[in-house]
Every structure is written in C-alpha cells, then in structure tokens.
Amino acid sequence: MLNFVKPLEFASKNQFQNLHKIKDLGKTLLALIERIPQEFEGHKDRLLSLCKGLDEASLEEKKERIKVLLEVAISLGFSRKEPSKNEEPLKEISLEVYQEPKLSLEEYRKAKEELKKSVQFLKGVGPKVAKKLAKKEIHTIEDLLFFLPRDYEDRRRLIPISDLKEGQKAVIFGEVIKSGIAYTSKRKVFEASLTDGTGFITLRWFNFNEFYLKNLLRPGKNFYAVGEVTRFGRTIEMVHPEIIPEGEEEKLELELGKIVPIYSSVEGLSERQIRKIIKNAVEEYADLLENFIPRSFFKKRKLLPLNVAIKNLHFPENEENLSLLKKEESIYHKSLAYDEFFFLELALAFKKGKVKKEKGISFKTDGEKVRSFLAKLPFELTSAQKRVLEEIRRDMASGLPMNRLLQGDVGCGKTVIAFIAALIAIENGYQVAMMAPTEILAEQHYHNFRRYAQLMGVNVALLSGGITPAKKREIYHGLTTGFIDFVIGTHALFQEKVEFKKLGLVIIDEQHRFGVLQRAALREKAKGVTPDTLVMTATPIPRTLGLTIYGDLDLSIIDEMPKGRKPIITKLFLEYNKHKAYEAVKEELRKGHQAYVILPLIEESEKLDLKAVTTYGEELQSKVFPDFKVGILHGKMSSLEKERVMHQFKRKEIDVLISTTVVEVGVDVPNATVMVIEHAERFGLSQLHQLRGRVGRGEDQSYCFLIAYKISMESEAFRRLQILCQTNDGFKIAEEDLKLRGPGDFLGTKQSGYLEFKKADLIKDYQILLWAREDAFSLIEKDPELIQHPILKEELIRRWEERLKLSEIA
Numbered sequence: 084m085l086n087f088v089k090p091l092e093f094a095s096k097n098q099f100q101n102l103h104k105i106k107d108l109g110k111t112l113l114a115l116i117e118r119i120p121q122e123f124e125g126h127k128d129r130l131l132s133l134c135k136g137l138d139e140a141s142l143e144e145k146k147e148r149i150k151v152l153l154e155v156a157i158s159l160g161f162s163r164k165e166p167s168k169n170e171e172p173l174k175e176i177s178l179e180v181y182q183e184p185k186l187s188l189e190e191y192r193k194a195k196e197e198l199k200k201s202v203q204f205l206k207g208v209g210p211k212v213a214k215k216l217a218k219k220e221i222h223t224i225e226d227l228l229f230f231l232p233r234d235y236e237d238r239r240r241l242i243p244i245s246d247l248k249e250g251q252k253a254v255i256f257g258e259v260i261k262s263g264i265a266y267t268s269k270r271k272v273f274e275a276s277l278t279d280g281t282g283f284i285t286l287r288w289f290n291f292n293e294f295y296l297k298n299l300l301r302p303g304k305n306f307y308a309v310g311e312v313t314r315f316g317r318t319i320e321m322v323h324p325e326i327i328p329e330g331e332e333e334k335l336e337l338e339l340g341k342i343v344p345i346y347s348s349v350e351g352l353s354e355r356q357i358r359k360i361i362k363n364a365v366e367e368y369a370d371l372l373e374n375f376i377p378r379s380f381f382k383k384r385k386l387l388p389l390n391v392a393i394k395n396l397h398f399p400e401n402e403e404n405l406s407l408l409k410k411e412e413s414i415y416h417k418s419l420a421y422d423e424f425f426f427l428e429l430a431l432a433f434k435k436g437k438v439k440k441e442k443g444i445s446f447k448t449d450g451e452k453v454r455s456f457l458a459k460l461p462f463e464l465t466s467a468q469k470r471v472l473e474e475i476r477r478d479m480a481s482g483l484p485m486n487r488l489l490q491g492d493v494g495c496g497k498t499v500i501a502f503i504a505a506l507i508a509i510e511n512g513y514q515v516a517m518m519a520p521t522e523i524l525a526e527q528h529y530h531n532f533r534r535y536a537q538l539m540g541v542n543v544a545l546l547s548g549g550i551t552p553a554k555k556r557e558i559y560h561g562l563t564t565g566f567i568d569f570v571i572g573t574h575a576l577f578q579e580k581v582e583f584k585k586l587g588l589v590i591i592d593e594q595h596r597f598g599v600l601q602r603a604a605l606r607e608k609a610k611g612v613t614p615d616t617l618v619m620t621a622t623p624i625p626r627t628l629g630l631t632i633y634g635d636l637d638l639s640i641i642d643e644m645p646k647g648r649k650p651i652i653t654k655l656f657l658e659y660n661k662h663k664a665y666e667a668v669k670e671e672l673r674k675g676h677q678a679y680v681i682l683p684l685i686e687e688s689e690k691l692d693l694k695a696v697t698t699y700g701e702e703l704q705s706k707v708f709p710d711f712k713v714g715i716l717h718g719k720m721s722s723l724e725k726e727r728v729m730h731q732f733k734r735k736e737i738d739v740l741i742s743t744t745v746v747e748v749g750v751d752v753p754n755a756t757v758m759v760i761e762h763a764e765r766f767g768l769s770q771l772h773q774l775r776g777r778v779g780r781g782e783d784q785s786y787c788f789l790i791a792y793k794i795s796m797e798s799e800a801f802r803r804l805q806i807l808c809q810t811n812d813g814f815k816i817a818e819e820d821l822k823l824r825g826p827g828d829f830l831g832t833k834q835s836g837y838l839e840f841k842k843a844d845l846i847k848d849y850q851i852l853l854w855a856r857e858d859a860f861s862l863i864e865k866d867p868e869l870i871q872h873p874i875l876k877e878e879l880i881r882r883w884e885e886r887l888k889l890s891e892i893a
C-alpha cells in the first residue's frame with residue numbers, strides 16, 4: 084500500500100547487506116512519509132523525526148533507526164512482512180553438526196542416566212543451592228539444561244556515553260569523577276559520575292551500602308556499568324547498574340562482551356550465580372542431550388540437533404541474530420520445537436504403522452442396499468459428503484483396516500454418512516457397533532437409525548444403562564448369534580461382556596470425550612481381523628491439533644452445510660437488557676416454535692446448582708412464560724427421567740426446555756429455533772458453538788441469544804462472545820478458541836497431557852510441526868520397526884511410553 088516500507092525492507096534485508104548501496108535513504112524516506120495517507124497524520128511526526136539526519140548517522144544508528152521505522156510501519160499495518168524474519172544469518176552451520184552421532188545403545192543409556200543425576204553433582208551446587216533450584220522444579224541436570232533464558236541482553240559492545248539513548252540497555256566503560264551521598268526530593272541517594280571522554284553519566288542507587296559503594300567507586304577508578312539508560316532532566320543516568328571493576332573481566336566473562344542470557348529469577352540466587360551454574364552444566368552435560376534424529380532431516384530443514392540448540396540457547400555466539408533470539412524465533416528455538424514435534428509424530432507414525440500391519444476386511448462397497456438407500460434419501464448429498472463417502476469407501480474396500488476421522492460442524496450431515504458406512508458393512512455380512520458419549524445421544528442415534536433401518540431390513544439394538552437385565556441379555560445373545568446387525572450404546576459397549584459374531588465396523592461419535600486410547604479396546608472385540616474404525620467428531624479440531632491428537636488417523640472433513648440452511652443469528656445481551664431477549668423468545672414460541680434456555684453448571688456445588696435450575700425454571704414458568712409449558716433437564720436426573728423429558732420436548736409437550744449443558748451434544752429437535760444461554764461469559768467458545776448447534780437444524784430462521792452478566796469490554800470473555808456473534812463457522816471458532824485458551828484448555832484436561840510441550844507452540848510453530856510430521860512418517864515408512872534406529876526407538880519409548888501407551892501395541 085505504502086511504498087516507504089519498500090526501501091526500508093530493501094535496506095534491512097540480509098542483515099543490512101544492502102544498506103551501504105543506498106544513497107540518500109533518509110531524504111527518500113522523508114519525501115515518501117510526507118505523502119502518507121491522511122489517517123496516519125498522527126504518526127507522521129514520529130516517523131519524520133526518525134528519518135531526519137538519517138543519512139548522516141553512524142552505521143549502527145542507521146540500522147537501529149531502520150528497525151524502529153519498520154516496527155512502526157508494521158504496527159500501523161503498512162507491511163505484513165516482518166523484517167528479516169526468514170533471513171537468519173545462518174551463521175554457517177558447521178558441517179560437523181550433520182555427522183551422524185556414533186554411540187552404542189549402552190553409551191546412550193549411560194548418558195540418559197547422567198542427565199537424571201541431581202543438580203548437586205554440578206560444580207558450585209551444594210545442598211543449599213539445590214534446594215533453591217528445587218523451588219523452580221529444577222531437580223536434575225536435565226531440568227537445568229531445559230531451564231532456558233527468558234530473554235537476552237546485548238552486552239556485546241561498549242556504547243560511548245554520548246551515543247546512549249533513553250530506554251536502552253547498555254554496557255559503558257568509564258572513570259569515576261566523583262561519588263558520594265546526595266539528596267534528591269527528600270531521599271538519600273548514592274551517586275557516582277562517570278565519563279568515558281565522550282560524555283558524562285550519573286549512576287544512582289536508592290538502596291545501598293554506603294561504605295561498600297564509597298570504597299568501590301573511588302574517583303579515578305575505571306568501571307564497566309551495565310543497566311538501562313534513563314533521563315533525569317538534562318542528565319542521563321542508570322539506576323542500580325551492575326558494576327564490574329576494570330581487571331575483573333576475566334572472572335566475569337559470562338557478563339561482558341556477549342549476548343547475555345537472562346533467566347527468570349531463582350529466589351536466593353543472583354543472576355551471575357545462575358549463569359555460572361548453567362554454564363557448568365552446559366559445558367559438561369549438554370552433549371548428552373543428543374536426540375538421534377537422522378541428520379539428513381536437520382540438513383534439509385536447516386535445523387539443529389537438540390544438544391546444539393540447547394547450548395546455543397543458553398550461550399549464543401556474538402554473531403547471532405539477537406532480535407530473533409529475543410522473539411524466540413531463532414533457529415535454536417525452532418530446533419527445539421522440531422525435536423519435540425518429531426518424537427510426537429514418530430510415536431503417531433509408529434502407532435499407525437502397527438495398525439496398518441493388521442489384516443483388515445475388504446468390503447464390497449457398491450451393494451444393492453447402499454444403492455437403494457441413496458436413491459431413497461429425501462435429499463442429495465452435498466459435494467463434501469460425497470467426497471468423504473468416497474474416501475470411506477476406498478478405505479473399506481482395501482484390505483487394510485480403516486482408521487478414519489470424520490470431522491464436520493454440527494448439522495453438516497455426518498450421521499447419514501456413518502449410516503451408509505454401516506450399511507456397507509452389514510450388506511457384507513458384518514456387524515457394526517456405534518459408541519456415543521452419552522446415553523441421550525446414543526438413544527437419539529438409535530431412533531434416527533431405526534427409521535432408516537426398518538426401511539432397509541437392518542436389525543438395530545440400543546444397549547444403554549436404562550434397559551432391563553432381561554433385555555440386555557437378549558441383546559448380548561443377538562450379538563453373539565449375529566441376529567443383531569447394528570448395536571448402538573455408550574462405553575458400556577466395550578466395558579461389559581459384549582461379544583460379537585462378526586464385528587466389521589466400529590463407529591465412534593464424539594471421540595475426544597473418550598480419550599484416544601479407548602479406540603483400540605472396542606476394536607479388540609473382533610476376532611482375527613481388525614474391523615474398520617470411523618471416528619466422528621462435531622467439535623471442529625483446528626488442523627494444528629488434528630495432526631497431533633488424531634495424528635494416527637486419516638482425516639476426512641465435511642466443510643459444507645446442506646443447502647438451504649440459514650445461518651443462526653446470534654446476539655449478545657447484557658443483563659439490563661435481557662428481557663428483550665426473552666421477548667424475542669416469546670415471539671418465536673407464538674409462531675409455534677420451541678426454545679432452549681441453557682444455564683451454566685458449576686461443578687463444585689451440584690446441589691446448589693440443581694436448586695438454581697429448578698428455581699429458575701419455576702420463575703420462568705410463572706413470570707416469563709405463563710402461557711407456555713416449561714420443562715427442566717439436568718445432569719442429576721436418572722437417564723429414564725432425562726429420556727422422558729427429551730421425548731416430551733420432541734413431541735412438543737414442552738415449549739421451553741431449561742437445561743444445564745447436558746443438552747450439549749447431538750440433541751436434534753428441528754422445531755426448536757431459539758436458544759438463550761444464560762451467563763454466556765462462563766462458557767468456552769467451542770462449548771458455546773456446540774450448544775448453539777442445537778438450533779438451526781430445520782428450515783426456519785434460528786436465533787441464539789447470549790446473556791452476559793458483569794463483563795468488561797476488554798475481557799477475553801467479551802471477545803469470545805463477539806466472535807460467536809460474528810461467525811457460524813466452526814473451524815474459525817475452533818482456531819480462535821485455540822488461540823485464546825491454548826491446547827490444554829481447548830481439549831480439556833484429559834487430553835492435555837498429550838500436548839504438553841516444553842517449548843514448542845502448536846500455533847506459532849505450525850510449519851515445524853508439518854516438517855516433523857513429514858520426516859517422522861517418512862522414516863517409519865522406510866523402517867517401520869525402527870530396526871535401523873535402535874537408539875531412536877528407545878528414546879521414543881522413553882518420551883512417549885506413558886502418554887501414548889506405545890507398549891500396548893509395540
């Protein structure tokens with residue numbers, strides 16, 4: 084848009100290689116900035132002052148100013164391109180790094196033991212220091228190596244006092260002119276005046292030991308001072324600088340002339356102590372962190388092995404790109420992320436490889452039943468549904484077991500597809516089991532499928548907690564004999580003594596409530612052959628996470644809604660306005676439609692909660708909806724009661740259903756066109772989206788009214804609700820939710836252990852995740868058992884055994 088960014092980008096490219104080629108950069112910039120659009124008038128002066136005198140400035144200053152100019156430009160939206168982001172100096176990676184490590188399995192195991200040793204084995208760490216480190220969860224040497232700097236300080240060069248700028252962190256060197264106590268604004272301070280021949284600076288202490296400082300800072304002595312430059316009237320100063328006397332440079336070599344790592348503070352230890360301890364650990368032990376990832380991958384990705392990365396993160400060399408380090412975007416940070424992702428993806432590839440080796444069923448996928456079913460459907464499949472059905476058919480036809488995740492927003496039509504898959508299996512003489520996360524949902528699937536099933540001559544059974552023991556036995560029997568083709572239930576399906584005659588397909592709905600590992604359990608119900616598995620989820624998983632939690636599954640996405648669906652209109656009401664929302668609800672009820680009112684559930688006090696739901700229900704009935712029938716549904720009801728209420732709602736004997744979030748998944752009442760969510764600020768974004776998916780299931784315009792209490796415009800909750808009002812796109816919402824809450828919260832605690840990375844960030848390091856995935860999968864393809872990489876295999880098991888139960892399949 085604005086071309087004053089162009090010369091800046093050109094000048095800063097490749098570490099300012101072009102800078103000397105550009106003549107009159109300042110003049111050019113001044114002219115261009117004079118012409119920036121009206122709306123940026125307010126920033127013009129700042130920009131102009133940065134350019135004034137630029138052509139006369141020293142090279143260093145030029146670079147600094149160009150960087151600032153670029154930053155300002157980017158913050159104003161002039162340029163999307165971050166300066167020199169991909170232009171890491173790539174400080175000539177020495178080829179040695181790419182030599183495969185030569186180490187025996189024995190030596191590797193010994194190295195791992197060494198790393199597990201207590202920090203006390205380090206020079207300078209006794210029981211006292213160890214205790215202080217333990218407070219930071221640093222117990223072993225490995226812990227210490229992973230205690231990475233939170234920032235870096237540039238102490239590579241001495242800055243002439245006359246060049247110091249306010250706010251700059253700098254190292255200066257000079258001679259003390261005078262020192263002593265002074266009084267400013269009623270406070271006693273210690274001041275020392277220092278000069279290096281170019282200018283003067285005042286060093287200032289508010290908390291001090293007078294005797295010590297007086298002795299240290301005697302006039303005539305030379306010192307280094309490290310600190311942040313401030314301005315006080317016309318003098319520049321440093322408050323509480325770090326002081327290093329001339330002659331002590333050697334002793335404090337970690338403190339000067341370098342990019343200095345800044346660690347988060349450890350109570351009772353000075354920065355210098357921490358740096359020293361870590362230096363010892365890095366020198367002696369960092370190489371033991373060798374990760375045994377084939378070097379060809381590092382070479383291809385321009386990344387580095389873990390040990391090299393860790394060393395450089397703690398003590399970078401002076402040629403390093405400081406700003407990348409500070410932003411945690413250096414090649415070393417990326418290498419760290421790669422290391423973590425690689426082992427995750429290797430674990431997933433390994434697991435997937437195991438499943439792929441099992442013998443599957445080759446289904447015939449174009450039988451008569453399937454064809455006639457498609458012909459009888461009252462609608463045409465969307466093109467997304469067709470595509471996904473093709474993917475499933477291909478899997479089912481192949482002799483390998485299917486392991487597919489079917490992902491799509493609520494109401495996109497996954498269930499129809501699942502049913503077609505079930506029909507294929509049944510037509511081939513196999514049985515199908517479908518697992519739902521809640522009884523209500525299982526029941527609902529059952530009722531939906533039964534409608535189709537009767538048409539097709541398929542025997543469907545519901546195995547839920549609510550049925551009588553006699554009926555249960557009957558179902559068990561039907562499954563053993565093969566009389567029942569299709570059974571739907573909750574986790575009871577694999578917990579109880581259910582046996583199948585010929586299980587061919589397992590369908591799992593809402594997988595991520597089950598946890599990743601339970602998939603295998605149901606599959607084991609089949610004898611001899613591995614049945615195909617189709618996992619359905621209506622919680623859109625951002626691609627980033629899809630590759631991790633579902634990394635061992637193939638992915639099919641339905642990203643299109645059936646034609647004619649009207650987007651739900653979502654509106655936010657604040658407390659004082661909520662009567663308006665309820666007025667609008669009444670309007671819908673008068674048209675013959677139904678409504679949900681959702682109340683949040685506070686887990687700690689379910690009793691209280693129950694009362695709240697009941698009281699609120701009574702209140703709504705008598706005061707707001709006297710002319711309509713209000714019903715209540717909550718988690719403390721027995722499944723029988725719940726079922727009764729749901730049926731009443733479906734049959735329209737209830738107009739307004741008040742519920743805690745138990746209504747969240749899958750409930751399908753197309754006549755319900757409006758939902759009120761009370762205390763919407765207490766819900767997560769994805770959860771709100773799920774709830775909202777209960778309306779908008781028919782042809783009529785639907786509404787969702789969010790009611791928020793005590794909410795500030797700046798809060799994250801407000802942002803959540805705004806996003807919800809703006810879009811109906813589940814994937815967009817999931818991405819936003821992930822950004823707002825991070826992967827752990829996004830998936831709920833059950834799954835988060837899976838995704839705890841030391842340093843990698845699923846969002847920021849997405850590209851690296853893709854690389855790691857590609858590399859890990861290619862490795863497993865060539866060497867599925869990791870026979871050629873025994874150490875890598877051991878490292879894999881060491882890191883992932885707990886979390887992925889690798890051993891179960893290994």
Ligand code: ADP
Pocket residue numbers: 462463464465468491492493494495496497498499500621645646751780
């Ligand atoms: P999901 O399981 O993805 O939430 P469903 O399969 O329950 O979605 O579909 C929601 C509703 O849309 C159902 O009533 C279903 O019959 C209907 N439906 C499914 N596919 C289509 C389509 N291609 N065109 C029209 N309606 C469809």
Ligand code: MG
Pocket residue numbers: 443444445446478479480481482483484485615
């Ligand atoms: Mg198959």
